[in-house]
Structures are given as structure tokens and as C-alpha cells.
Amino acid sequence: MRKKIAFFILLGWALLIIGDRVDELRVYQGAQIAMYTIALASIVLLTGYSGQVSLGNGAMMAVGGYSAALTLNNLQTPIWFAFLMAILVSACFGSLLGAAAARLSGPYLAGTTLALAVGLPAIANQFSFLGGEPGLLFDVGFPPERFGEEFTQYKWFFWIASVIALLALFITSNILQSRFGRTWRAIRGNSLAAELAGIHSSRMKVLAFTISSALAGLAGAVLAMTISLVAPGAYSLTLSFALVTGAVLAGVSSLPGVVLGGAILVAIPEIADALAGRFGNADSLNNYLPGLITSVLLILSVIYTPNGPGENLRKHLRKKHAH
Amino acid sequence: MQKVIETLLIGLTTGSIYALMSLALVLVWRSTRVINFAQAGQAMFATYIGFEISSRSGIFWLGLLFAIVGGALLGAGVDYFFMRVLFKHANTGPAAVVAPVIATLGLLGLIRSVVGLTWGGEFKTIEAPASTDGYTIGSTTIPFSALNALIIITVSIILIGLALLFQRTNLGLALRASAYAPEIAKLAGIRTAQTRTIGWAIAGGVGGVAGMLVTSNNFLSPYSLDLLLVFGFIAAVIGGLESMVGAVIGALVLGIGLTFILNYVGTSLVFIGGFTVLILVLLIKPDGIMAKGKGRRA
Numbered sequence: 075m076r077k078k079i080a081f082f083i084l085l086g087w088a089l090l091i092i093g094d095r096v097d098e099l100r101v102y103q104g105a106q107i108a109m110y111t112i113a114l115a116s117i118v119l120l121t122g123y124s125g126q127v128s129l130g131n132g133a134m135m136a137v138g139g140y141s142a143a144l145t146l147n148n149l150q151t152p153i154w155f156a157f158l159m160a161i162l163v164s165a166c167f168g169s170l171l172g173a174a175a176a177r178l179s180g181p182y183l184a185g186t187t188l189a190l191a192v193g194l195p196a197i198a199n200q201f202s203f204l205g206g207e208p209g210l211l212f213d214v215g216f217p218p219e220r221f222g223e224e225f226t227q228y229k230w231f232f233w234i235a236s237v238i239a240l241l242a243l244f245i246t247s248n249i250l251q252s253r254f255g256r257t258w259r260a261i262r263g264n265s266l267a268a269e270l271a272g273i274h275s276s277r278m279k280v281l282a283f284t285i286s287s288a289l290a291g292l293a294g295a296v297l298a299m300t301i302s303l304v305a306p307g308a309y310s311l312t313l314s315f316a317l318v319t320g321a322v323l324a325g326v327s328s329l330p331g332v333v334l335g336g337a338i339l340v341a342i343p344e345i346a347d348a349l350a351g352r353f354g355n356a357d358s359l360n361n362y363l364p365g366l367i368t369s370v371l372l373i374l375s376v377i378y379t380p381n382g383p384g385e386n387l388r389k390h391l392r393k394k395h396a397h
Numbered sequence: 398m399q400k401v402i403e404t405l406l407i408g409l410t411t412g413s414i415y416a417l418m419s420l421a422l423v424l425v426w427r428s429t430r431v432i433n434f435a436q437a438g439q440a441m442f443a444t445y446i447g448f449e450i451s452s453r454s455g456i457f458w459l460g461l462l463f464a465i466v467g468g469a470l471l472g473a474g475v476d477y478f479f480m481r482v483l484f485k486h487a488n489t490g491p492a493a494v495v496a497p498v499i500a501t502l503g504l505l506g507l508i509r510s511v512v513g514l515t516w517g518g519e520f521k522t523i524e525a526p527a528s529t530d531g532y533t534i535g536s537t538t539i540p541f542s543a544l545n546a547l548i549i550i551t552v553s554i555i556l557i558g559l560a561l562l563f564q565r566t567n568l569g570l571a572l573r574a575s576a577y578a579p580e581i582a583k584l585a586g587i588r589t590a591q592t593r594t595i596g597w598a599i600a601g602g603v604g605g606v607a608g609m610l611v612t613s614n615n616f617l618s619p620y621s622l623d624l625l626l627v628f629g630f631i632a633a634v635i636g637g638l639e640s641m642v643g644a645v646i647g648a649l650v651l652g653i654g655l656t657f658i659l660n661y662v663g664t665s666l667v668f669i670g671g672f673t674v675l676i677l678v679l680l681i682k683p684d685g686i687m688a689k690g691k692g693r694r695a
Contacts, residue, residue, distance in 0.1 A: 127495045129502060174676050181432040182634065182679060184498045188434060189627045189675060193668040200665030311623065315506050318499055326495070362513035362619075369506030376503060380487040380496045 082244050089236050093229060102228045102300070103340050108235035109296040110336030112242045114320050115329065116289035119246060122327030123255055124282035125262030126175060130187030131290045132314030133194035138164040138291025139298035139309065140204060143212040153214045157238065160295035161288045168287020172280040191314040195306040209305025212298040235296050242289060247329050249285065258282055312365065316342075319372040325382015342367050403539050404660045405653060410545040412652020413552035417607035418629025419636065419644040420559070424600040426638050427576035428593045429480060435501040436604050437626035438508030439475065441619065443468030443605030444612050445516055448523050457526035457613070461551075464605035472601020476594045479504065513619045520616040529614055548610050555606060556645060559599075563641070572596055624668075628655070631675045637685020647686065 093101055113131060120128050128134075141163035146156040171190075175183050198204045217230035249255060260268040261275045269275050298304045320339045324331030346363040353359055375383075418436070425433040433439075446467040451460025479500070487496035527543040563569035574582040575589040576596070583589050608617075611625055632651045636643025651674065658670040678685070 121495060125494065127498055174680060177683065178679060180494060180498065181426065181638065182683070185432050185630045185634065186675060186679065189630065189672055192623050192627050193672055196668060197665075315502065318502060322499060358514050358517045361518055362510040365506055366510035366514065369503045369510060372503035373500060373507060376496050376500045377483050377486050380493065
């Protein structure tokens with residue numbers, strides 16, 4: 075435990091140093107990676123550990139983003155309170171959804187959450203207090219003056235996002251190593267056997283859904299911070315797709331993998347941009363190339379390394395060992 | 398009273414299109430045990446083919462024919478080149494259960510980007526094969542048009558055709574047998590793998606028709622069929638995912654119900670209404686309205 079705290083503090087310190095050395099764009103991308111990291115952790119907890127598929131994490135992020143923005147705009151609260159509200163409200167939503175989901179198996183759950191991912195952002199368009207298509211502003215304000223003149227807005231985003239991501243990862247990794255993590259894995263492995271061993275499996279599934287939604291909501295609020303607004307377009311089906319891709323690419327049951335997954339998700343648009351530039355920057359290329367890369371990666375990884383690259387590596391090593 | 402009848406008729410039109418999508422999902426689910434989210438993409442691709450043909454030739458029905466053929470070929474191709482590979486590789490470890498679902502999602506994204514790269518993202522329209530002006534009865538004009546009637550007739554013909562195929566032909570028997578008990582079907586000499594591919598082809602063709610019919614009075618874009626997929630899925634769940642009759646009934650009920658919400662409450666609640674129906678069905682009657690007694694579960 076003490077080792078882990080030390081590790082996270084070291085990690086934070088390293089981030090601090092790196093954040094000072096790189097240019098503005100990279101700092102901003104760092105904040106995005108932190109955001110994806112939180113969102114992917116929510117998928118790892120839900121899918122990798124408790125074995126439930128949710129394709130609707132984008133929708134849960136929307137819940138978090140909107141509740142943070144509504145809190146900040148209407149109550150003029152400090153920022154940390156807005157993030158807290160994002161966690162609480164999306165946890166409530168998650169437990170409601172989880173109560174329904176715990177009775178559902180594979181196809182029903184996947185379909186229901188997909189329906190949510192398609193529909194929930196569209197709902198925001200229909201209600202005026204949610205700001206419609208242009209959405210709501212979400213302004214966390216300028217960085218405190220004591221950091222000096224040099225301290226830019228993006229660096230402020232990066233700091234907030236990184237601190238939140240580190241805390242979220244620390245807590246998640248502790249939850250996963252606790253009794254709950256073991257119980258979820260037991261249910262995933264064989265739910266009948268788990269029930270015989272005295273585990274209340276549906277209650278544990280609801281809990282997994284709740285915690286996972288809380289994480290997703292937090293990620294949604296961080297996303298809102300980095301783009302300074304919440305709008306339906308930011309939480310589209312494309313985001314849910316991207317999250318699933320990131321989780322599968324990094325190995326859906328590996329928590330350290332989420333950082334890699336987040337980095338890949340941030341890199342994809344960058345790569346697509348470079349490629350599109352080479353082929354003459356046509357509109358359709360700019361719009362659809364990232365999607366093409368994402369889906370090809372998703373398909374290849376789900377066919378050839380469904381349990382993440384880590385597992386293939388382990389298998390390979392084991393084979394070598396046997397010889 | 399007049400509004401009620403209008404709503405019923407429009408709802409029937411909407412529902413009959415949902416029926417095709419939900420049938421396509423059920424067909425694949427029965428044979429492969431996967432909810433094929435790529436169905437929206439396959440149907441969209443088929444509809445773009447139909448759009449090309451019908452806008453060049455000026456004949457909607459020629460476009461529809463090509464959409465059916467294109468959809469069927471794509472469906473068969475997806476099963477043959479994609480699902481078979483997937484089931485061969487991704488069958489161990491914690492992700493094995495979720496892999497097929499995620500793979501179809503990836504395929505949806507792939508088809509969407511390929512279509513977007515080929516045709517661009519702007520909205521396309523397909524010229525409707527019949528007038529979209531409402532019929533005039535006496536002195537009042539109702540929103541029910543010749544196009545709506547044509548949609549209902551087209552869907553009915555396809556449903557009758559499918560019913561005949563499944564009930565009266567050897568192929569239909571093979572399809573039902575391999576969905577009902579694959580092992581026994583195999584023992585009885587049915588080539589279940591081929592049969593499954595044919596099932597995917599049928600589903601693909603049916604999805605193509607759904608896409609063409611929806612687009613005949615709407616826009617076509619790489620995202621335009623997502624909502625149809627969701628409503629098709631809800632309809633299939635109402636019917637219990639297993640039953641083709643249930644899928645059709647579920648779709649008609651859903652179409653009529655949502656149109657009532659649209660006409661009497663407003664657009665903003667249509668999706669919420671659909672989602673509420675989905676959750677309620679899952680909580681109250683998760684096996685769907687066509688569920689048989691425990692003794693005869695198929």
C-alpha cells in the first residue's frame with residue numbers, strides 16, 4: 075500500500091516535470107489522455123472485471139458533464155464541487171441502470187447501453203435547460219495567480235485532469251485489488267459457482283455499474299473542462315466507440331493498460347490528420363479517416379488479441395519457457 | 398377520432414419498417430447468438446447502392462432490387478469472411494463473451510467510414526416511388542400518403558415471402574432446424590455453416606429494404622440508420638429475440654406507440670418513450686411477448 079502511494083506520487087511528480095518541458099499542444103493532449111484514462115478505467119472495471127459489456131459509456135460521460143456544468147453555472151460553486159456532483163449524479167444514474175442491467179445478460183445489456191449511447195446525447199437537444207445543440211458553457215476559470223504569469227490555461231487543465239486521473243486510478247486499483255475486485259472476477263468466471271460460494275451476484279453487479287458510471291461521469295466532466303463546454307456532439311456515439319476501442323486495444327482487464335489506451339486514442343486523430351494532409355486534406359478524409367483507423371484497430375485487436383496485447387506476450391513467454 | 402386513425406396509419410408505416418430491421422436482427426441472433434450491430438451499417442451500405450442505382454436510372458424499384466442483392470451479398474460476406482474468422486480466433490479468456498458484440502460494433506464503424514469516404518457525409522435523398530402528399534378524403538387531407546401505403550404493401554409482400562420461405566421450403570426448414578438445435582441439425586445432414594451464411598444473407602437483404610424504405614421519405618447519411626437499429630432492437634426485444642412473428646408484432650406495436658407519442662406529446666419524448674418500453678419489457682417480461690412456457694423453450 076505504502077509502495078503504491080509512493081508510486082503514484084512519483085508518477086505525479088514525473089508528470090509535473092514533463093508538463094513543464096513540452097509545448098502547449100502536448101500539454102493539452104496530456105489533459106486529454108488523462109480524461110481518456112479515467113473513462114477507460116470505468117470500462118476496465120465494468121467489462122474486464124465484472125464481465126458486463128457497456129457500450130454506453132459516452133452517455134454516462136454526458137450525464138457527468140451536464141451535471142457538472144449545471145452545478146457550476148447555476149450554483150456558482152467551486153470547481154471541485156462540480157466534479158463531485160458529476161460523480162454523484164452519474165453514480166445515481168448508473169445504479170438505476172445497473173439495477174436493470176444486473177438482470178440482463180450479454181445481448182440485452184449491450185443493446186440497451188447502445189440504445190442509451192445513441193439516444194441520450196440526442197435527448198439533450200430537446201430540452202432548453204440543457205442548452206440544445208450548442209450546449210452549455212463549462213468554465214473552470216483561470217489558473218490561480220500564485221502560479222505566475224507563465225502558467226497557461228492548458229497547463230491548468232492538464233494539472234486538474236492529471237490530479238483527478240491519478241486519484242481515480244489509485245482508488246480504482248485499490249477497489250480492484252480488494253474483496254470487490256475478487257468477487258467480480260469470481261462472478262465473471264462462473265456466476266453460478268460464485269453464488270454457491272455465497273456471493274450476492276446481482277447486488278455486486280449493480281455496485282460495479284455504479285462505480286463504473288461514477289468514473290465515466292467524472293471523465294465526462296473532465297472532458298467538458300478541456301473543451302470548455304458540454305454539448306451533445308461531444309458525447310456522441312463516436313466517443314463510445316472510441317472508448318470501447320481503447321479498452322480492447324489496451325486489454326480490457328488490465329488497469330495499467332488504460333494509460334496506453336488513452337494515449338492511442340489521442341494519437342489516432344493526430345495520425346489521421348497527418349495522413350489526410352498527405353492525401354490532400356479532402357473533407358471526407360478529415361471526417362472519416364479517424365473512424366476508419368479506430369474501427370480497423372478495434373476489429374484487428376478483437377480478432378487477434380481479444381484479451382489485450384499483454385496476454386499474447388505472456389503466452390509467447392510461456393511457450394519460450396517450455397522449450 | 399380522425400387524429401387517432403391518422404396516427405394508427407402512420408404508426409403502421411413506421412412499424413412496418415421497424416419490423417424489417419428487427420427481423421434482420423432476429424434472423425442473425427437465432428443462428429449466430431450475436432446481436433449484429435453492424436446491421437445498421439450493412440443496411441446503410443445497401444441503401445447507398447440503391448441510391449446510386451435509383452438516382453442514375455430514375456427507377457426506385459431497380460434501386461431497391463440492387464439494395465436487396467447488395468445487402469444480401471454483404472451479409473453473406475460478413476458472416477463468411479468476418480464472423481467465421483472471429484469465432485476461430487477469439488474464443489478464450491475473459492473477453493471471449495464480449496468479443497463478438499464488440500466486433501460487430503467495429504464493423505459498423507468500418508462500414509460507416511468506408512461509406513463516408515466514398516460518398517461523403519452530406520445528406521442524400523432518394524426520389525420516392527409514389528406521391529408523398531396525403532390522401533384527400535372529402536374535404537380534409539390526412540397525412541397518410543400513397544408512399545405510406547406503398548411501404549406497407551412492400552413490407553407485407555416481403556413478410557409473406559419470408560413466411561413462405563421459412564414454412565414451405567427445404568431451405569426454410571434447414572434454417573429453422575439449425576437455429577433450433579445446431580448439433581442435431583448437423584447430425585441430420587444439414588450443412589449448418591452454409592445455412593448460417595444464407596441466414597445472414599437473408600438478414601442483409603431485408604435490412605437493405607428497410608434502409609431504402611426509410612430513406613424514401615427521409616435523408617440518407619452515414620449516421621441516418623442508427624436510430625432504426627435501436628428501434629429495431631427494441632422491437633426484437635419486445636418479441637423476445639427468438640421469434641420472427643414476435644419481432645414483427647413488437648415492431649408494429651412500437652411503431653404505433655411511438656407515433657402516438659409523437660403526435661400527442663411531442664418529438665422530445667419519442668426516444669425516451671422507446672427506451673422506457675425497452676427497460677420495462679426487460680424488467681417485466683424479459684423473454685418477450687412470444688415467450689412460451691418453460692417446458693418448450695426453443
